[in-house]
Amino acid sequence: MSSSADLRQLTESHIEAMAFESRQPRNLYEPMAYILRLPGKRIRPVLTLLAYQALSGRNPAEALNLACSVELFHNFTLMHDDIMDRAPMRRGQPCVHIKWDENIAILSGDAMFAFSMGLVVKDFPEKAAILATEFTRVGMEVCEGQMEDMDLAAQSDAGIPEYIEMIRKKTAALLGGCLSLGALAGDASPELAFRFRQYGELLGIAFQLQDDLMDAFPPEGFGKQVGGDIIENKKTYLLLKARELAGESQLRELDALSQPGTDPAAKVQHTLRIFRELDIENLTQALIRDYFGQALAIGEELEHQSRFAPIKAYLTEIAGRKV
Amino acid sequence: MSSSADLRQLTESHIEAMAFESRQPRNLYEPMAYILRLPGKRIRPVLTLLAYQALSGRNPAEALNLACSVELFHNFTLMHDDIMDRAPMRRGQPCVHIKWDENIAILSGDAMFAFSMGLVVKDFPEKAAILATEFTRVGMEVCEGQMEDMDLAAQSDAGIPEYIEMIRKKTAALLGGCLSLGALAGDASPELAFRFRQYGELLGIAFQLQDDLMDAFPPEGFGKQVGGDIIENKKTYLLLKARELAGESQLRELDALSQPGTDPAAKVQHTLRIFRELDIENLTQALIRDYFGQALAIGEELEHQSRFAPIKAYLTEIAGRKV
Numbered sequence: 147m148s149s150s151a152d153l154r155q156l157t158e159s160h161i162e163a164m165a166f167e168s169r170q171p172r173n174l175y176e177p178m179a180y181i182l183r184l185p186g187k188r189i190r191p192v193l194t195l196l197a198y199q200a201l202s203g204r205n206p207a208e209a210l211n212l213a214c215s216v217e218l219f220h221n222f223t224l225m226h227d228d229i230m231d232r233a234p235m236r237r238g239q240p241c242v243h244i245k246w247d248e249n250i251a252i253l254s255g256d257a258m259f260a261f262s263m264g265l266v267v268k269d270f271p272e273k274a275a276i277l278a279t280e281f282t283r284v285g286m287e288v289c290e291g292q293m294e295d296m297d298l299a300a301q302s303d304a305g306i307p308e309y310i311e312m313i314r315k316k317t318a319a320l321l322g323g324c325l326s327l328g329a330l331a332g333d334a335s336p337e338l339a340f341r342f343r344q345y346g347e348l349l350g351i352a353f354q355l356q357d358d359l360m361d362a363f364p365p366e367g368f369g370k371q372v373g374g375d376i377i378e379n380k381k382t383y384l385l386l387k388a389r390e391l392a393g394e395s396q397l398r399e400l401d402a403l404s405q406p407g408t409d410p411a412a413k414v415q416h417t418l419r420i421f422r423e424l425d426i427e428n429l430t431q432a433l434i435r436d437y438f439g440q441a442l443a444i445g446e447e448l449e450h451q452s453r454f455a456p457i458k459a460y461l462t463e464i465a466g467r468k469v
Numbered sequence: 470m471s472s473s474a475d476l477r478q479l480t481e482s483h484i485e486a487m488a489f490e491s492r493q494p495r496n497l498y499e500p501m502a503y504i505l506r507l508p509g510k511r512i513r514p515v516l517t518l519l520a521y522q523a524l525s526g527r528n529p530a531e532a533l534n535l536a537c538s539v540e541l542f543h544n545f546t547l548m549h550d551d552i553m554d555r556a557p558m559r560r561g562q563p564c565v566h567i568k569w570d571e572n573i574a575i576l577s578g579d580a581m582f583a584f585s586m587g588l589v590v591k592d593f594p595e596k597a598a599i600l601a602t603e604f605t606r607v608g609m610e611v612c613e614g615q616m617e618d619m620d621l622a623a624q625s626d627a628g629i630p631e632y633i634e635m636i637r638k639k640t641a642a643l644l645g646g647c648l649s650l651g652a653l654a655g656d657a658s659p660e661l662a663f664r665f666r667q668y669g670e671l672l673g674i675a676f677q678l679q680d681d682l683m684d685a686f687p688p689e690g691f692g693k694q695v696g697g698d699i700i701e702n703k704k705t706y707l708l709l710k711a712r713e714l715a716g717e718s719q720l721r722e723l724d725a726l727s728q729p730g731t732d733p734a735a736k737v738q739h740t741l742r743i744f745r746e747l748d749i750e751n752l753t754q755a756l757i758r759d760y761f762g763q764a765l766a767i768g769e770e771l772e773h774q775s776r777f778a779p780i781k782a783y784l785t786e787i788a789g790r791k792v
Contacts, residue, residue, distance in 0.1 A: 174616040226579060230572040249553040252575060253616055256549060256582065260608035263586050267601040275597035278590040285583035293497040293576055 147199060147453070148206050150192050150460045157191040157217065160210045177242040177254040178261075181221045184237045189464060190324045191217045196460060197328025197342055200452040208269065209331050215265035215281065216324050222258040223288055223320075225251050230296065259285075270331050277330055280339075284323035291316025298381050306386050310351065318350025325457070338451060345444045349461055352437035356465070358382040359430045362421060373414030379404050383433070384426050385417075391424045438465070470522060470776070471529050473515050473783045480514040480540065483533045500565040500577040501584075504544045507560045512787060513647045514540045519783060520651025520665055523775040531592065532654050538588035538604065539647050545581040546611055546643075548574050553619065582608075593654050600653055603662075607646035614639025621704050629709050633674065641673025648780070661774060668767045672784055675760035679788070681705040682753045685744060696737030702727050706756070707749050708740075714747045761788070 148156070167179035191213035198209035206213075227233075228241040229251050235241060243251035266281045267274040294312040298304045326334075326343035334342065360368065361375040362384055375382050389400060400420060403413050421427065448454045471479070490502035514536035521532035529536075550556075551564040552574050558564060566574035589604045590597040617635040621627045649657075649666035657665065683691065684698040685707055698705050708723075715723060723743060726736050744750065771777045 171613055171616045171620055173620060174613055226575055230575060249619060250616075252549055252553060253612055253619075256579075257609060257612035257616075259579065259582060260605050260612060263608070264602060264605035267590075267598045267605075271598035274601060275590045275594035278597060278601050279587060282583050282587035282590075286580060286587070289576055289580035289583060290494055290497055293494045293573075293580075296572060296576075297494055297496060 147456060148195070150196065150456070150463075153192045153195045153206060153213075154188045156195070156207060156210060157188045157213060160214055161217065164214075173246065173250050174254055174257050177225070177246055177250060178218075178221070178258050180245070181225055181236075181242055182217070184239055186237070187464075188217060190220050190320060192460065193321065193324040193346065193457070194328035194331075196457045197325045198332040199328075200454055200457055201329050201332030201334045201338075203453065204332070209328060211265040211268040212270070212277065212327060212331055213324075215262040216320065216327065218258050218262035218265065219281075219285065219288075220320060222255045222262065223292070225255040225258065227292060230292070266327075273331060276336075277327060280323060280327055280330060284319050287315040287319040291319065304381050304386060306383065306390065309381065309383060309386055313354040314347055314351055317354050318347040321350035321353075322346035329452075334452075338448075341444055341448060345441050345448065348437050348441035348444070349465070352434050352441065353465070355383055355430060355434045355437065358384055359427065359434065362418060363427045373410075373418065376414050376417045377410045384421060384430055387429055388417075388421055388424050388426050391426075392420065396420050396423065470779060471518070473519065473779070473786075476515045476518045476529060476536075477511045479518070479530060479533060480511045480536060483537055484540065487537075496569065496573050497577050497580050500548070500569055500573060501541075501544070501581050503568070504548055504559075504565055505540070507562055509560070510787075511540060513543050513643060515783065516644065516647040516669065516780070517651035517654075519780045520648045521655040522651075523777055523780055524652050524655030524657045524661075526776065527655070532651060534588040534591040535593070535600065535650055535654055536647075538585040539643065539650065541581050541585035541588065542604075542608065542611075543643060545578045545585065546615070548578040548581065550615060553615070589650075596654060599659075600650060603646060603650055603653060607642050610638040610642040614642065627704050627709060629706065629713065632704065632706060632709055636677040637670055637674055640677050641670040644673035644676075645669035652775075657775075661771075664767055664771060668764050668771060671760050671764035671767070672788070675757050675764065676788070678706055678753060678757045678760065681707055682750065682757065685741060686750045696733075696741070699737050699740045700733045707744060707753055710752055711740075711744055711747050711749050714749075715743065719743050719746065 161182055165179075166175040166182070169175035191210075194213040194216055195206040195209055198204075198212070199206040202208075224236065225242050228236060229243045229248055233241055234244055239245075241251070242254060246254075263278070263281065266277050270277060291312055291314070294308070295316055298308065298312055322343040323346070325346040326339040329339040329342040330336075358375065361382070362373060364372055374380075376385075385400075389397065392400060399416065402408075403416055445454060445458050449458070484505055488502075489498040489505070492498035514533075517536040517539055518529040518532055521527075521535070522529040525531075547559065548565050551559060552566045552571055556564055557567055562568075564574070565577065569577075586601065586604065589600050593600060614635055614637070617631070618639055621631065621635055645666040646669070648669040649662040652662040652665040653659075681698065684705065685696060687695055697703075699708075712720065712723060722739065725731075726739055768777060768781050772781070
């Protein structure tokens, strides 16, 4: 069995070997090389390789093109999301639409998406239909999730169920898809692949809720700015839950704090006070535990049907690093 | 055998049945319904259906999802190209990025592309790998062509071979791909499908050169504004050929005419005069005849290997409408 570190290294080498930086036209391919070289943990392709290995017992390198397809797809969504979010920087470097321009970021992203689709069907011709169908299902969900995220931002009465469904599609669907694609390539039945997918989606939701939580209540020595989401009026689970539980005066205060021109430091301070008054940290932690618990229950079932332990170990390691 | 008019009607009904206008989230799917309802001849899906019929002899309706995949792909490229070109209108209606906004046009286009890939593999599972590979090859070429078009616009020393290769990728590759996809689905060998593709690409290049020609030398009663490409300094075959043949003073004049602030009417008038001095109309017509001739030669060969006559008749009809 290959370790997750080995699989990450395999992925890195495979992406490097695609040599996007030396393809023509340069303005189309250099941005791909650039965004793929920004530091990242390659969680998604590693998950695909682990799932392939868990099911087939074969050499995970056989699924490298498939694994890289999800990484390229992920980076295509980052390139386009950064345009839509008007984000200047990603992982400490200028975004593609800043370093080049918006047209190049649109088109290079499109090409990356097309390229990723080609990788999906490359090495498992007899399973191409089922893999491509799963891949495009995930692709549609990610687009729907991103649109729902933009819709939620513009909506005054956003609800928690809509928020959870949005993060399921926008971020968790791809984690689930990485596992289901690897499992399907490794000869899983559709039913078993579906359980892999559910496991990944539940963990993905838990991870996103952890991200939400850490923005407001970071662990000791976390180092990142506190309250970035609060300053941006981002509708996270914490804010939506607080608005659900808030009394009239707290709601009025939250509304006032969300007005443009509010001093950022005061905004963070008072929002956090209201979060504390309403026990938002514990409520969020309870929900995260609930999603982890649901995932673990599926994981136990999957341990009887596949070599699942390395997947569980890898995701537990990621979860630990995140909290 | 179904007529091209029948196939167009089948395509329209099949697209309508996808009911994008009633899918959620609305901001993702309504722009798809909108752009797909702009008037259009559905040339690409009809070609796919004709090729499928020519090879398989079976009911072309079997290939409707595949045929619609190329139409959705085409409309995805239009949606994104309109953003990149800052185009306000398409076929008399506001572009998606104007009617909605740029973010919605980016994301709705992405989703349309994902959806089109799902259609490619839907009905021919045993051929999914070969169809998806061909589809993504075309997708990459179209992206490369669009980038080369943007690169050429910014380049002072653009050459004719680069221009021809750009239009081959940007517009002809998809016409070729429509035929090769239909042929592959209809059990063509890879070699035969490649000849279908070449036929479509050669005609696609001829069609684009016809478009270039008609902008400067429209047929009687054409009704469209003359010289739109000239006013925009668009590097068409006509301009590139004129620059290649121009003497020193003509070249100086062309350079002067391309400066910002030149009166549009004078720009068109003087550019056309130089085109006439250099016999550009006849030279372009000769090149168009050459590409048509190359396509016809392949067509003759294909008539021995498939029920090719309806494809030839349909494309001749289109070519006739265009000149």
